[in-house]
Amino acid sequence: MEIPYTVHEREDTGLYNAKVGIWLFLASEVMLFGALFSAYILLRVGASPGAWPTGLLNVPIGTVNTIVLITSSITVVMAWASLKMNQFGKFKMYQTITVLCALMFCGIKSYEYYDKFTHYEIIKHDGTVVDGHLVSQNTNEVVLHVSHKATGAATHGKEEHNAAGQPKDSAKNESASHAAGGHHDEVRVPRSEIRKMENYGPWHNTYLAIYFTLTGLHALHVIGGAAVIAYLLGPGSKMWKTEPERFTNRIEVSGLFWHFVDLVWIFLFPVLYLL
Amino acid sequence: MQHTTTTHTSAAAHAHHDPGFWRTYIFSTDHKVIGIQYAVTSLAFMFFGFFLMILMRWQLAWPGQPIPVFGGILQKIVGDMAAGGVMTSDLYNSFGAMHGTIMIFLGVVPMAFAAFGNYVVPLQIGAPDMAFPRINMASYQSFVIGGIILMISFFIPGGAAQAGWTSYPPLASIIPTNGQTFWLVGMVFVITSSLLGSVNFLATIIQLRAPGMTWMRMPFFVWAQFVTGFLLLLAFPPLEAAAIMQLMDKVAGTSFFLPTGLLVSDQLAPISGGGSPLLWQHLFWFLGHPEVYVLILPAMGIVCEIICNNTRKPIWGYRSLVYSSMAIGFLSFIVWAHHMYLTGMGTAISTFFQTTTMIISIPSVIILTVFFITLWGGSIRFNTPMLFVLAFLPMFGIGGLTGLPLGLAYADLHLHDTYYVIAHFHYIVAPGTIFALFAGVYYWYPKATGRFMSEFWGKVHFWTSLFFINLVFQPMFAQGMAGMLRRMSDGGAFYGESVDASGAMANVIGAWPASVIQSNITISIAAFGLALAQIPFIVNFFVSMHNGKKVESDNPWQATTLEWQTPTPPPHGNFVGQPVAYRGPYEYSVPGAAGDFVPQNQPDAPGAPRKPASAKH
Numbered sequence: 103m104e105i106p107y108t109v110h111e112r113e114d115t116g117l118y119n120a121k122v123g124i125w126l127f128l129a130s131e132v133m134l135f136g137a138l139f140s141a142y143i144l145l146r147v148g149a150s151p152g153a154w155p156t157g158l159l160n161v162p163i164g165t166v167n168t169i170v171l172i173t174s175s176i177t178v179v180m181a182w183a184s185l186k187m188n189q190f191g192k193f194k195m196y197q198t199i200t201v202l203c204a205l206m207f208c209g210i211k212s213y214e215y216y217d218k219f220t221h222y223e224i225i226k227h228d229g230t231v232v233d234g235h236l237v238s239q240n241t242n243e244v245v246l247h248v249s250h251k252a253t254g255a256a257t258h259g260k261e262e263h264n265a266a267g268q269p270k271d272s273a274k275n276e277s278a279s280h281a282a283g284g285h286h287d288e289v290r291v292p293r294s295e296i297r298k299m300e301n302y303g304p305w306h307n308t309y310l311a312i313y314f315t316l317t318g319l320h321a322l323h324v325i326g327g328a329a330v331i332a333y334l335l336g337p338g339s340k341m342w343k344t345e346p347e348r349f350t351n352r353i354e355v356s357g358l359f360w361h362f363v364d365l366v367w368i369f370l371f372p373v374l375y376l377l
Numbered sequence: 378m379q380h381t382t383t384t385h386t387s388a389a390a391h392a393h394h395d396p397g398f399w400r401t402y403i404f405s406t407d408h409k410v411i412g413i414q415y416a417v418t419s420l421a422f423m424f425f426g427f428f429l430m431i432l433m434r435w436q437l438a439w440p441g442q443p444i445p446v447f448g449g450i451l452q453k454i455v456g457d458m459a460a461g462g463v464m465t466s467d468l469y470n471s472f473g474a475m476h477g478t479i480m481i482f483l484g485v486v487p488m489a490f491a492a493f494g495n496y497v498v499p500l501q502i503g504a505p506d507m508a509f510p511r512i513n514m515a516s517y518q519s520f521v522i523g524g525i526i527l528m529i530s531f532f533i534p535g536g537a538a539q540a541g542w543t544s545y546p547p548l549a550s551i552i553p554t555n556g557q558t559f560w561l562v563g564m565v566f567v568i569t570s571s572l573l574g575s576v577n578f579l580a581t582i583i584q585l586r587a588p589g590m591t592w593m594r595m596p597f598f599v600w601a602q603f604v605t606g607f608l609l610l611l612a613f614p615p616l617e618a619a620a621i622m623q624l625m626d627k628v629a630g631t632s633f634f635l636p637t638g639l640l641v642s643d644q645l646a647p648i649s650g651g652g653s654p655l656l657w658q659h660l661f662w663f664l665g666h667p668e669v670y671v672l673i674l675p676a677m678g679i680v681c682e683i684i685c686n687n688t689r690k691p692i693w694g695y696r697s698l699v700y701s702s703m704a705i706g707f708l709s710f711i712v713w714a715h716h717m718y719l720t721g722m723g724t725a726i727s728t729f730f731q732t733t734t735m736i737i738s739i740p741s742v743i744i745l746t747v748f749f750i751t752l753w754g755g756s757i758r759f760n761t762p763m764l765f766v767l768a769f770l771p772m773f774g775i776g777g778l779t780g781l782p783l784g785l786a787y788a789d790l791h792l793h794d795t796y797y798v799i800a801h802f803h804y805i806v807a808p809g810t811i812f813a814l815f816a817g818v819y820y821w822y823p824k825a826t827g828r829f830m831s832e833f834w835g836k837v838h839f840w841t842s843l844f845f846i847n848l849v850f851q852p853m854f855a856q857g858m859a860g861m862l863r864r865m866s867d868g869g870a871f872y873g874e875s876v877d878a879s880g881a882m883a884n885v886i887g888a889w890p891a892s893v894i895q896s897n898i899t900i901s902i903a904a905f906g907l908a909l910a911q912i913p914f915i916v917n918f919f920v921s922m923h924n925g926k927k928v929e930s931d932n933p934w935q936a937t938t939l940e941w942q943t944p945t946p947p948p949h950g951n952f953v954g955q956p957v958a959y960r961g962p963y964e965y966s967v968p969g970a971a972g973d974f975v976p977q978n979q980p981d982a983p984g985a986p987r988k989p990a991s992a993k994h
Contacts, residue, residue, distance in 0.1 A: 103505035103950040107584050115583060119508040122580040130572055130610045137615035137660055141622060141633065144656050150637070153651060305630035308651040312633070315625055 109348045124355045128362050131323075135366055138316050142373065145308045155309050156377070158302070160214065164375040167210045168367065174203035175364040178331070178357045185350045190342055193353070197335045200360070204328035211321055218310070221302040222246055226295045234289065236301075243292045244299065313374055320370060323363045330356050406510035407949055411517050412496030413825065416818075418517075419487035422524065423811075424911065426479035429472045431908050436464040437868035438901035458536055469866035470539035471556065475527070477542025478560065481668065482567050483524050485806060488814050489675035490609065491520070491574050494602045497821060498578065500940030500947060501596045503587025503956035503978075508580040516573035523566030530559035541864070543665070546634035546657050550626050551641050561624045568617045575609040578602055587939070589958035593699070594977065596938045596962040597692065600699050601678030604706040605671050612667035612710065619660035626652075633657075655720055662713035670709045672806055673773070674702060676813035677744055680766050683820050684748055686936050687763040688755025689973055691963040694747045701740035701747075708737040718786045719793050727786040734784035741777055745770065761835030765816035768843050769809060776804030779854065794864070797857025800850045808846045815839075815914070822918075823933050827945045828925030834913040841910035848903035852896040859893045868897045937974050938962050 106112070107119050115122070146154055181196035217235075224232040224244065234248035300306055304314040334352055341349040405411060432451070435444050441463060444451060448462020458468040499507055507513045530537040535554025538544065549557050582603050586595070595603075622633040630648065634657045637650030685692050692698065714722065714730040748770055757763065779801045782788040792798060815838070822830050861869050872889065932941040939956055940947075956978045964975040 103952055103955065105504075105506055105508065105510070105585070112584055117584070119580055119584050122583050123509060123512075123576050126576045126579050126610060127572070130576070130614050133611050134614035134618050137618035137663070138622075140615075141618065141656055141660070144653055144659075145633070145651070148653050149651055303629070304625060305632075305649060307649045308632055311622075311625060311629075311631035311649075311652075314629075315622060315631070315633075319621065 109345070109351065118351060120351060120355045121358075124358050128358065131362060135316075135319075135369075138312070138319070139369065139373070142312045142316070145312060149308065153307075155307065158309070159313075159375045160217075161375050163210060163214060164371055167207055168371050170203050170207050170210070171364045171367050174200045174207075175361055177203070178360045182350065182353045182357050185342075185346070185353055188346075194335065194339075197331060197353075201328055201332050201335065204324055204331070207324055208321060208328075211317065215314075218302040218314075223300055223302070223306070224291055224296055225298040226291070227297045228295075232289055232291055237288055241293065243290050244296065246289050246291065248287050248289050316370055316374065320363070320366055323366070327356065327360050327363050331360065404514060406506075406514045408495050408499050408507045408510065408513060409825070409947060409951075411513050412492050412494070414517055415487050415495060415520070416492035418521065418524070419484050419492055422479050423484035423488065424915075426476050426484055427908065427911075429476045429479070431904060432464065433469060433472050433476070434901040434904045436469055436866065438898045440867040440870045454532070455536055464866075466866040467539060468536065470541075470864075471531075471536045473864065474538045474541050474544070474560075475531070478527065478538070478564075480806075481542065481672070482564065483520075483527065485672055485810055485814070486571070486668070487520060489672060489810060490571075490578075490602065490605055491516070493598075493675060493679065493814075493817050493821070494574075494578055494605075496825065497940055498599055498602050499581060499585065500824075500943060500951060501599050501938050502582060502585060502590050503939045503952065503958065504581060504585035505950045505952065507577050508584055509577050512573050513577050516570045516577065519566050519570035519573065523563045523570060526559055526563035526566060530556045530563070533559065543661055544623065544657075545661075546623060546626065546654055547636070547639055549623065550635060551639075551646070558624065558627050561620045561627065564620050565617060565624075568613045568620070571609045571613050575606040575613075578606040579610065582606070587956045587958055590939075590977075591958075593696070594958050594961050596678075597681040597695065597698050597702075598675075598678035601674040601681075601702055604702045605674045608667040608671050608674075608706055608709060612664045612671075615660045616664035619657055623657065655717075655722065658717050658720060659714070662716045663710075665716065666713040667706075667709040669802075669805070670705055672810050674705065676769070676810040677702070679813045679817040679820070680748060680769055682936075682938065683762045683766045683816055684751050685963040685965060686820075686934050687758040687760065687766075688752055689758075689965045690751055690755045691961070691965055692747065693750040693753075694743075695961070695963070697743055698747050701743040704740040705737060705744075708733060708740070712737055715784050715786075715789075718789045724786075731784055731786050735781075738777065738781065738784070745774060745777070760819075761830070761832055761839060762816040762820040764836065764839045765812045765819070768839070769812045769816070772804055772808035772812060772846075776801060776806075776809050779804065791860070792857060794862055795857035796853040796861050796863050799863050800853035800857060803850050803853075807850070808843070812842075815842075818918070820934070821940075822921070822925075823928045823945070824940060824943075825946055826922055826925070827928055828921055828923075829928065829933070830917050830921040830925055834917040838910060838913045838917065841913075842907060845903045845907035845910055849900050849907060852900055856893050856896055859889050861889075861893060869894050932976075935972075935974050937964055937976050939977055942976050942978050 105119070107117075109118060111118050177196040177199040181193045181200065184190070184192035184196060220236045222234065222236050222244070224246065226232070232246055232248065234246035237245040237247045239245065302310055304311045334349075334356060338352070339349070341352070402410065405414070432444060432447060435442070443462035444459075444464060448459065451459040451464070451468075452462055455468060458465050458471070464472075495507070495513070499505070527537070533555055535556060537554075537556040538549070538560035539552050539554065539556065540546075540549035544557065544560065582595075582599060622631070625631040626633050626635060632648045632650050632652040634654050635646065635648050635650060635652045636654060639646040639648065639650065681692055681698065712730060712733045714726060715734045718727050718731075752767075757767075759767075779797070783792055783798060783801060819830055819835055822828070857863075865871075872894065928945055931943065931945045934941070939958070942956065943952055957980075958977045959980050960975060960977055962977060964970070964977075966973050967975055
């Protein structure tokens with residue numbers, strides 16, 4: 103006996119096996135990401151007043167990445183529709199765009215990660231804080247590129263509080279002495295003055311912890327999904343010649359997964375970038 | 378996703394195709410082989426987990442004394458943690474954590490769900506295999522990898538995880554051993570395995586039921602596995618998320634579960650803080666409680682099959698069983714915080730969870746009642762599987778009823794984290810679930826091997842196990858009610874240092890009679906007896922493969938369900954022809970029928986009057 107319904111639908115369920123499988127798998131994935139989103143809520147609600155950072159991420163870049171992913175969601179369904187209409191060439195074109203979008207998304211995401219890992223907060227022995235991107239460092243001193251949105255008097259969005267909880271103003275003081283009214287300054291901090299120096303990695307605070315965990319897990323899903331789609335575009339597409347229906351089903355199933363990955367991002371973007 | 382294609386290879390061609398040893402026994406995609414792989418692996422893990430507890434029981438009864446026989450070996454393996462053959466507190470904690478982890482995640486769940494489910498479910502629904510055979514193989518491999526990672530952690534410096542199977546942070550994160558990291562990585566593999574397995578089971582049951590096998594004609598065992606599949610599918614991912622976060626805490630220095638101002642050895646821990654230890658507990662018990670029903674539902678399924686078969690009666694209240702198991706499945710997702718009454722989460726939340734906890738006992742009682750009523754008036758065959766099942770009923774009853782005081786927040790204040798809790802859940806899992814698993818092994822063994830296990834040694838195994846297991850767990854109720862805490866590596870001996878003039882021991886709760894601590898010795902001796910009682914089973918299991926009594930037909934128990942209507946053992950592809958279900962699963966002693974049972978795939982004789990056991994759905 104052979105396993106039935108591998109290609110064609112079972113009459114009473116209206117589904118072939120793999121489609122049932124992927125929907126069940128996605129239900130499980132919903133619970134996985136749901137638990138992490140719940141963790142986000144609990145951590146944020148439980149944070150002491152003012153301790154939860156906002157505005158750390160670059161919204162325009164996030165928007166571009168959102169558009170990239172939505173585009174890939176459109177092309178992945180167009181690819182499936184092309185197969186249904188027996189247009190293999192179009193399928194190849196659309197799926198190529200999907201894979202390119204996935205790569206682009208990962209590229210942009212890596213840039214954002216790089217930006218966070220080179221972003222440092224230095225607490226000096228006198229309790230003041232210098233916050234900015236690393237320009238260079240050696241055994242004697244650290245040079246940070248401190249950016250300002252406005253004049254020295256305005257509170258910078260990226261600088262909320264120092265370790266003791268007071269509003270930080272040291273960076274502004276430092277920079278004001280270098281260039282009054284300038285928007286970008288390099289600040290030199292001697293090593294001897296540094297009590298603690300830490301970049302904006304997941305260890306920096308719980309917001310960054312959940313940011314890196316959620317986006318990291320999501321990025322793994324993007325990479326996994328893109329790998330499957332790329333395989334079905336490349337060597338896996340041979341099946342189109344022998345078993346076109348089964349191949350179309352594979353594209354549908356991988357597409358369902360891809361839509362889920364996009365959907366997760368649709369939740370991640372407002373939660374992490376906008377709120 | 379399947380290894381089969383639409384090209385028409387006949388069953389005969391399959392039979393002649395010889396894939397070789399590795400593909401047949403190690404990298405097999407056949408659900409029966411995978412089921413047996415799971416069974417052997419998880420039984421081995423279960424005995425290993427039990428052995429850890431035997432060593433711990435020595436330390437509890439005779440704290441500080443070198444362990445006889447195994448002490449020297451232990452010292453060679455773990456070094457200073459067992460200096461002089463004496464179990465240190467660190468080693469005790471590590472064994473305790475691993476006992477729980479191994480028994481639940483590597484022993485009972487894989488045995489109940491993956492082993493029996495894999496072997497029996499496709500046969501019972503008349504399917505040729507699971508829906509995704511290669512994913513099935515991947516599931517087993519992932520399970521083995523996870524198990525190996527957990528085993529390796531015993532040998533690393535500092536030893537295995539020490540923070541209990543619940544792994545509560547911050548404790549779990551700050552113990553200076555990488556055992557916890559191994560635990561978390563191993564668990565991610567085990568969870569992946571269970572995810573792949575549950576997707577496969579659910580898809581198989583939804584898609585591959587044979588013609589005529591409607592939902593309400595499925596044997597209850599399949600229903601139990603179906604609900605269990607959903608529990609695993611939806612409850613495990615939150616633990617996976619929690620494990621990922623705790624792993625981040627361990628290796629990436631995050632503070633998901635580490636609060637602000639955490640002191641480690643009187644030093645402020647170098648962490649950002651801001652995390653929530655309670656968050657872990659919520660995520661853990663969101664799995665942890667459905668997990669209890671993952672342990673018990675498949676066992677109930679096995680019990681149902683064996684009861685019907687050996688009372689020669691249809692199950693009383695099939696639909697009640699099905700709907701009760703669904704109700705349990707649903708309710709099990711909203712009871713988790715009854716493990717957390719003492720965390721200070723608030724009385725309003727406690728009230729909610731104690732209400733749902735009381736409600737979930739209703740379907741459990743319905744299921745047990747259905748089994749008891751089915752026994753009524755049956756001419757019971759007292760073979761080994763049936764004995765285990767008959768013991769399951771009162772044992773599970775004791776476990777369930779002693780759970781009620783724990784479900785009530787007020788009583789739980791006193792009983793929480795005492796030996797009472799240990800006795801309660803072990804009654805559910807050990808003489809409850811594991812007895813049902815033994816019953817299942819004795820019951821389906823003839824189908825898998827073509828030979829019976831020895832009835833005599835089976836009965837020896839049963840009676841000795843039943844005796845000793847009660848001797849182990851009954852005294853623990855008394856210990857727990859006296860207030861003895863469950864995680865003390867000296868079995869409460871340090872309380873003995875404050876014996877007052879009357880001979881009673883002072884305790885934060887009150888005076889203890891000396892018998893509370895002396896019961897440790899009784900329990901430990903009973904535990905050693907219980908270990909010896911498993912030897913007949915192990916020998917019987919292996920010897921009967923070649924020397925057991927041969928079955929005389931494909932259906933040696935005269936059963937109705939489809940797994941007995943196949944060749945013995947079933948070949949690749951299972952059935953000779955397409956099976957068709959014409960009736961409900963338990964048509965025993967049907968008035969007017971030729972024999973005392975009517976198999977599900979036997980068509981109605983034309984014009985024969987027949988009362989349908991279950992309506993079409």
